[in-house]
Structures are given as structure tokens and as C-alpha cells.
Amino acid sequence: MKDFANSQQADKSLTFAEILRFYLPLATAAVIMIGSVNVVNSALSKTPNPQAALAAFAIAFSYAEMVSAPCFSGMNMMITLGRDRKYFINTFKFMIKVTAVAMCFIGVLAFTPVGKFVALNIGGASLNLYKDITTVWRFSLILPFVYLIISTSRSVLLTEQKTIYVTIARGLRLVVMLTLAAFLPLLKGLSGAAIGVLIMLAGMGTEGLVALVPAAILFKKWHTEPNDVPEKNYPATQAAVLKFITPLMVTSLMWGISRPLLYAGLARLNLGELSIATYKVANNFTWLFMVLVQDNVKHITVAFLRNNPNHKKHxxxxxxxxxxxxxxxxxxxxxxxxxxxxxxNVIGVDKSMAVACTAPILVFAFYPILLTLEEHYQARLLLKGETKPIGFAKVLNIVAIGITVFTIAAIYPNMGAVTGSIALSVGMLVEALIVRHYAVKFRA
Incomplete structure (x- = not known):
């Protein structure tokens, strides 16, 4: 009875204001991030051939992001389990290996005939876009390393609940990107897609380096050895890290696959390049709002349920x-x-493109509910140490996306960009239902 009373008191100790103090800096940082993506779109819209520039950048950078996505997996592991140097360094060493492999894969795309096959036959790009796609891949060789710096720094900041530094880093990222977007389109000799990737990489690099400073200061205060080992297996070896993190890497890789898979399906529609460009603009626009919950729900759930499961209802x-x-x-x-x-006025597209974006935006309006459901139960599985269902759910998400987008493209080739938003929503619905099922099964 005493334990029950204590748990009830602990439950009441978490206030709405406390959650807001953790959440608001993350939400602000998320809006800045998606705003920075729209800076790229705005810059590309000022190039001589904006549709081609947007399509080439979208296809090429989506593959680079797909290959680099596993470099973020270490962050999920770090914020879920311990906060000591031994644990952190062990995880970081493993992620360095992952980063090296990712850079090699991008190198294959950029400098071998494999890249041409992927761009034209899988990505659905036209031959006239291939040169620009290759340029984006070559610049993107450093993307996995940039991801590693960002994810490593952010894992420390989230563990310490110092989310304000995430906002500061993102703000400076936006400043750099706006500066480059103002004058890079004026330079001769740079293709539209090259302008896009240079702006993006410069901004992301700035974010990583700025966040690294407070993260390093906080990291120095951590215990050398764990003083509070979780009940689940503590990943103190490289083999243990591999076992825990592999499903999370699969999750990151699968999510990275979703973009090129969607673009490949959209490319098979009538007016494929226009459909890709319209979908990308609509996606970026709606993510201006959706980033308020994307990842943040997971971080909130982990941060407050990690030490007290009684905060679940709040x-x-x-x-x-x-x-x-x-x-x-x-x-x-x-x-x-x-x-x-x-x-x-913000994204910088013309009125005809704005009208074309209406249908996919309307479908995306209900995506935040699915995303929130998925992230909440995924976080609870992470805290339980059950990562395999997370990877399994993401695989089925991608399967559902692929089936939906290619089926619609085959049956209704004139459906346009809304095909992409429907496919993405179907995939997330499947994933959300699966992670909820396993969270209930494992009593997470």
C-alpha cells in the first residue's frame, strides 16, 4: 500500500509545464530544421530549370540519406540506456564503423556504374538528370560523418535534458543556409542540384559542430563506469551493441528507403518529374507542422518514462x-x-504548384496522429529493450508503401503527387498498429 501511494505521488510530480520545458526547445528546433529544407527548395526555385533541379536533388539526396540513416541509430541507443563514458565510447566506436561503411556505399554510387543503374532503373530518373545526381552523390560523401557528429552530440544533450542547445545549433544552421541560399544561385558553373546539396551540407555541418561544444562539456561530467546499470543486458561489448542496435539500424535504413521507393513509384506516373517535385514541396510544407511531433514524442516518452513508468498517462x-x-x-x-x-511566399513556389499541392497536403493532415501513435509505442519498446519488433514494423511499413505506390501508379497513372502521401500514410498506419501490438504483448 505504501508503494502504491509513493507511485501515485511520483505520478503527480510530473507537470504539464515540465513536459513543455523539455518539449518546446525540441519543437522549435524541429521547425527550424524543416524550414532549412524549404530554404533549399526556395534556392532551387530560382535556378534556370527549377523542376529538374528539385527532381535531381530529391532523388540523389534521398539515396544519400538512406545510406547514411543508420548513423543516427546510436542516438536511440544512447538516450534509452546508460549515461557513463564507458557505455558511450563503446557505442561511439561501433557507430564509427557504421559511418565508414555508409561512406563507402555512397562512394560506389558516386564513382561507379552502379550509380547510373540505381538512378535510372531504380530511381526512375531521366538520363538528362544523371549528371546532376552524380554531383550530389559526390558532395554527399561526407554526409554519414555529419550525421554521426549530429547524432552523437544530440544524444548527450537529450540525455541531460539540455534541449535548448539543440535549438541554438539548429538556429545557426538556418542562418548559414539562408546566407548560402542568397548568393549561391548567382554563381555561374553550379547546377541547381549542386547548389541544393552544398546548402544542405553546410547547414548540417554547422549544426553538428555547434552542438558538439556543450555536449563535450556535459560529457566530461559523466561517470567513467556505470553507477546505475539497467535491469536489461548492459551493452558493454561490441557484440552486445550489435545485437541491440541492429534492429534500430534496420529501422533507419528502411525509413531511408521510403523516399527513393516513393520517388521510383511517382516517376512511373504520367508527368513523373512534376509529380516528384509536387510531392516534395507538399511533403516539406506539411512537415513544417508535423515536425512538432516527429521524434519529439519518442524523446519525451523516453525522457520521462525512463526513470518513472507512472508518468505514462501524462x-x-x-x-x-x-x-x-x-x-x-x-x-x-x-x-x-x-x-x-x-x-x-515562404517556400517560394508559383501559384500553379501551390494549387497542385492541395490534395497531397490534405491527405497528410491525418499523418501526425499515426506518427504519434507509432513513436510513443516505439519508445516504450526501446525502454523495454525490445528492438526486434521495431525493425520488423519498419520493414512492413516500407512493404506497404511500395505496394501502395506502385499499385496506384499502375492502375491510376494520372493520380499525381497525392499517390505519395497516400502510400506514406498507409505505411505508417501498418507500422503504428504493429508496434502497439508488441508493446502490449511485452507489457512495455
Whole structure:
């Protein structure tokens, strides 16, 4: 009875204000991040052939991100388990190996005939885009290393709940990208796709280096050895890290595959390049709102349930409010002039493109609810040490996306960019239901 009373008191100790203090800097940083992506779109819209530039950059960078995605897996592991130097360094050594492999894969795409096969036969790109795609891949050789720096720094900041530094790093990233976007399109000799990747890499590199400073200071204060080992197996060896993190790497890789898979399906529609460009703009626009919950729900769940499972109801309530608010914001943008204003004045597309984006944006309006459900239960599985169901769910997500996008492209080739938003939503629905099933099964 005494234990029950103590647990009830602990449950009440978590306030809405405490969650907000952790969440708001992350939400601000997320908005800055997606805003930085739209800086690239705006810069490319000023090039002589904006549709080709957007399509080439979208296809090439999506493959580079797919290959680099596993370099973020270490962050999920770090924020879930310990906070000591031995654990951190052991995980970091493993992630260095992952980064090296990712750089090799991008090198193969950039400098061998494999890249041409992937771009034309799998990515669905036209031959006239191939030169620009290769340029993007060559610049992207450093992308896995940049990912490693960002994820390593952020893992320390999230573990210490110093989320304000994440916001500061993202803010400086945006400043750098805006500066480059102002003058790079004026330079002769740079293709549109090259401008896009240079702006993106410079911004991401700035974010990683800025976040590294406070992360290093905080890391020095950590214990050398674990003083509070979790009940689950402590990954003190490279083999243990591999066992725990492999499903998370699969998750990152699968999510990276979703973009080129979607673009490959959209490329098979009538007016494929226009469909890809429209989908990318619509996706980036809606992510201006969706980033308010993306990853943040998972971080909140881990941060507050890690030490006290009795906070579960508070986290669920906060996450539900956040997801419904985001859905409402997207719907308002669709049915009012706000959406067209943001598309034409913030993202920088013309009115015809803004009108074409309406249908995919409307479908995306309900995606935040699915995303929140998936992230909450994924976080609970992470805390339980059950990573295999997470990887399994992501694989089925990608399968569902592939089946949906290629089926629609074959049956309704004139459906356009909305095909992509439908496919992405179907995939997330499948994944959310699966992770919830396993979370209930393992009593996470």
C-alpha cells in the first residue's frame, strides 16, 4: 500500500509545464530544421530549370540519406540506456564503423556504374538528370560523418535534458543556409542540384559542430563506469551493441528507403518529374507542422518514462493533444489562404504548384496522429529493450508503401503527387498498429 501511494505521488510530480520545458526547445528546433529544407527548395526555385533541379536533388539526396540513416541509430541507443563514458565510447566506436561503411556505399554510387543503374532503373530518373545526381552523390560523401557528429552530440544533450542547445545549433544552421541560399544561385558553373546539396551540407555541418561544444562539456561530467546499470543486458561489448542496435539500424535504413521507393513509384506516373517535385514541396510544407511531433514524442516518452513508468498517462495525454493540434493546423492551412501564402511566399513556389499541392497536403493532415501513435509505442519498446519488433514494423511499413505506390501508379497513372502521401500514410498506419501490438504483448 505504501508503494502504491509513493507511485501515485511520483505520478503527480510530473507537470504539464515540465513536459513543455523539455518539449518546446525540441519543437522549435524541429521547425527550424524543416524550414532549412524549404530554404533549399526556395534556392532551387530560382535556378534556370527549377523542376529538374528539385527532381535531381530529391532523388540523389534521398539515396544519400538512406545510406547514411543508420548513423543516427546510436542516438536511440544512447538516450534509452546508460549515461557513463564507458557505455558511450563503446557505442561511439561501433557507430564509427557504421559511418565508414555508409561512406563507402555512397562512394560506389558516386564513382561507379552502379550509380547510373540505381538512378535510372531504380530511381526512375531521366538520363538528362544523371549528371546532376552524380554531383550530389559526390558532395554527399561526407554526409554519414555529419550525421554521426549530429547524432552523437544530440544524444548527450537529450540525455541531460539540455534541449535548448539543440535549438541554438539548429538556429545557426538556418542562418548559414539562408546566407548560402542568397548568393549561391548567382554563381555561374553550379547546377541547381549542386547548389541544393552544398546548402544542405553546410547547414548540417554547422549544426553538428555547434552542438558538439556543450555536449563535450556535459560529457566530461559523466561517470567513467556505470553507477546505475539497467535491469536489461548492459551493452558493454561490441557484440552486445550489435545485437541491440541492429534492429534500430534496420529501422533507419528502411525509413531511408521510403523516399527513393516513393520517388521510383511517382516517376512511373504520367508527368513523373512534376509529380516528384509536387510531392516534395507538399511533403516539406506539411512537415513544417508535423515536425512538432516527429521524434519529439519518442524523446519525451523516453525522457520521462525512463526513470518513472507512472508518468505514462501524462505522456499519452500530452502526445495526443500535440498530434491533434498539428492535424488541426494542417487542415486550417488547406481550407484557408494561409496554405497558399506559405507555399508561395515562404517556400517560394508559383501559384500553379501551390494549387497542385492541395490534395497531397490534405491527405497528410491525418499523418501526425499515426506518427504519434507509432513513436510513443516505439519508445516504450526501446525502454523495454525490445528492438526486434521495431525493425520488423519498419520493414512492413516500407512493404506497404511500395505496394501502395506502385499499385496506384499502375492502375491510376494520372493520380499525381497525392499517390505519395497516400502510400506514406498507409505505411505508417501498418507500422503504428504493429508496434502497439508488441508493446502490449511485452507489457512495455
Amino acid at each position: 505522456i499519452i495525454k500530452f502526445s495526443a493533444i500535440a498530434s491533434l493540434a498539428v492535424t488541426a493546423l494542417i487542415l486550417v492551412s488547406v481550407f484557408t489562404p494561409i496554405g497558399e501564402y506559405l507555399l508561395t
